[in-house]
Amino acid sequence: RDFNERCAQCSEVNWGLTDGGRFYCRSCHNVTERTREVVNTDFITNSRVQTISKGLRKQENNDGGSEWYICEGFQLVLKKQVEALEALGVCPQMKDDILCNFWRCYLQKSKQAYCKRPSGEAVKALSVCESSTDVDSDPERPSVLHLLSLSESEGDLQTDCSFASSVSKVSESTSVYSGSVDGSLYLMKNQKEKLSMTMPMTLSFCYMALLWVREPMTLSELLRYVVEGHIPYLNVFQHFPEKMKLCGLDLKIFCVESWPVYEEVFNKMHELAAFLDLPRFPDITESCFLHPDMLCMKYLMEANLPDELHNWTCRVVKKIGIGEVDFLTLTPGNKSTRKVKYDVLAAAVIVVVLKLLFLLDDHYEWLLSELAEERNKNNTEGVPYFEFKKWYEVVKHSLDVKQKKLDEERAKYPWRCEKPLFYSVKNKSKVLKRRQMVVNLQNQFGKLSGSVQRAEKPNPSSFQLRWSEENTDGSCFHGHSLKGILQEKRGLLTAMNPDYWLCTVKLCNEKLCGHLAHYREVEFPQSYHFVLGLFSFLLWVQPSYIHDEVCMIEHKLFNKKLYKKLKYNTVLRK
Numbered sequence: 001r002d003f004n005e006r007c008a009q010c011s012e013v014n015w016g017l018t019d020g021g022r023f024y025c026r027s028c029h030n031v032t033e034r035t036r037e038v039v040n041t042d043f044i045t046n047s048r049v050q051t052i053s054k055g056l057r058k059q060e061n062n063d064g065g066s067e068w069y070i071c072e073g074f075q076l077v078l079k080k081q082v083e084a085l086e087a088l089g090v091c092p093q094m095k096d097d098i099l100c101n102f103w104r105c106y107l108q109k110s111k112q113a114y115c116k117r118p119s120g121e122a123v124k125a126l127s128v129c130e131s132s133t134d135v136d137s138d139p140e141r142p143s144v145l146h147l148l149s150l151s152e153s154e155g156d157l158q159t160d161c162s163f164a165s166s167v168s169k170v171s172e173s174t175s176v177y178s179g180s181v182d183g184s185l186y187l188m189k190n191q192k193e194k195l196s197m198t199m200p201m202t203l204s205f206c207y208m209a210l211l212w213v214r215e216p217m218t219l220s221e222l223l224r225y226v227v228e229g230h231i232p233y234l235n236v237f238q239h240f241p242e243k244m245k246l247c248g249l250d251l252k253i254f255c256v257e258s259w260p261v262y263e264e265v266f267n268k269m270h271e272l273a274a275f276l277d278l279p280r281f282p283d284i285t286e287s288c289f290l291h292p293d294m295l296c297m298k299y300l301m302e303a304n305l306p307d308e309l310h311n312w313t314c315r316v317v318k319k320i321g322i323g324e325v326d327f328l329t330l331t332p333g334n335k336s337t338r339k340v341k342y343d344v345l346a347a348a349v350i351v352v353v354l355k356l357l358f359l360l361d362d363h364y365e366w367l368l369s370e371l372a373e374e375r376n377k378n379n380t381e382g383v384p385y386f387e388f389k390k391w392y393e394v395v396k397h398s399l400d401v402k403q404k405k406l407d408e409e410r411a412k413y414p415w416r417c418e419k420p421l422f423y424s425v426k427n428k429s430k431v432l433k434r435r436q437m438v439v440n441l442q443n444q445f446g447k448l449s450g451s452v453q454r455a456e457k458p459n460p461s462s463f464q465l466r467w468s469e470e471n472t473d474g475s476c477f478h479g480h481s482l483k484g485i486l487q488e489k490r491g492l493l494t495a496m497n498p499d500y501w502l503c504t505v506k507l508c509n510e511k512l513c514g515h516l517a518h519y520r521e522v523e524f525p526q527s528y529h530f531v532l533g534l535f536s537f538l539l540w541v542q543p544s545y546i547h548d549e550v551c552m553i554e555h556k557l558f559n560k561k562l563y564k565k566l567k568y569n570t571v572l573r574k
Helices: 070-087 093-109 144-148 165-173 183-192 199-212 219-227 250-254 262-275 292-302 309-320 342-358 364-377 388-411 428-449 526-539 543-557 559-573
Strands: 015-017 022-025 031-035 038-040 049-051 486-489 492-495
Touching: 070 093, 070 199, 070 250, 093 199, 093 262, 183 250, 199 219, 199 262, 219 262, 219 342, 292 309, 292 342, 292 526, 309 342, 309 543, 342 364, 342 526, 342 543, 364 388, 388 526, 526 543, 543 559
Parallel strands: none
Antiparallel strands: 015 022, 022 031, 038 049, 486 492
């Protein structure tokens, strides 16, 4: 009540006190340097003692940096990533309404913030708030989440969720150099706990938020945007404020030298959703982009396949029930439901349809292609018949060009960041000298040989392969007809091909093996392998992931026939 100055940021007079004794604005959470004078007359009569609390966080270290914690570093990474997603067109509410709440819940569940210190861990002080109360008991306290707010600046790292002073002592006593306060302790804890924050888990948070708001972005697209540089991931610590000194063990946490893996990000997202005790996600309905019917339409266009195939994919989806809301909607913690990979599932449906119509056994599809070629010579309808052989040649050429360009870009990618990194104070001067020497040599050789400009980032696009029907060279197959391979039976168009070969007769235990079936290229026809390779390129996943989903769909589609066959074989053995 005695402090009546106006806030420098919002001009309000609405002050509160942090645990360190400093004033903070309840309106905008701005923390000032002013502290409260405390009058204590409990132990000496008729005497007045004034004390000033310094707070737990040191503002400046000897090297000019301020104390910071690993959770704050990951918070900055999430902030950069969600801002990049907003720039790509994601709804602005995802940041503050969804991802912010997920992150707050994670900090509380992992006992890094919004919690009381657990009993028995006062000495270890592993990322636990010493004197903070539960988030519901005092919602106006400045929280570690303020960096995710759009109105806050990056440089202000003040937080009321300061770790106890014992954390600094324990961290210093480990004699391992680290720019953060709890870097060494975080690595020790990371070895024991499965859900300690890592760089791939930041993408799991982003994908979980995208799935909650049902944004039209699959996990494969998210990872592709990361590789293309549209979403910060590699060397993202270069965007940290200058006061956050990153060195030593911090580099093992934030410095990554590999691309994120689909399976790891996907599995961690499901573990996170169960760990946070999230309720059932919003329903995935037929009008949602993640529904198989919608994704099949997208991938048919990108794979340059006829539009008429979409009717067949819809029939397969409806037949086996993988378009039902309960099957597609994520329910965290429900072990009875299968984890749905929406993009991989849609690609697998297309592969199954191609097997139904063309068999893909390295013989029947070429025979159909020859028949379609003969019919096209005498075709007067104006709509050409689909030729599998011609489609294969056009797509393979385009795919080889794209793959070669991608391999060259990956080979030339500058994995080392421009900002010098060092693991100890002793090596700091050597690293800076060496870095300066490298820069000078690069500049000199660049002048002699002519500077080579780094390739610009491609514009973000949902499609990697584009096909236009306006091309006169016949390279677009979207409008081609399937009449040459279909026949009408009982009022329905059916495939002329009566046969079908299964990828596997019996599925493996996914929990034990990790896969429903094992994929070896030499054991399958080349046409089948090519189609898997095409969608593997489009989705940035291994062909084995698509093969698993193909086997699952086949067993749902031919369940009755398979059951009869297995039962018959069992009787014969007896």
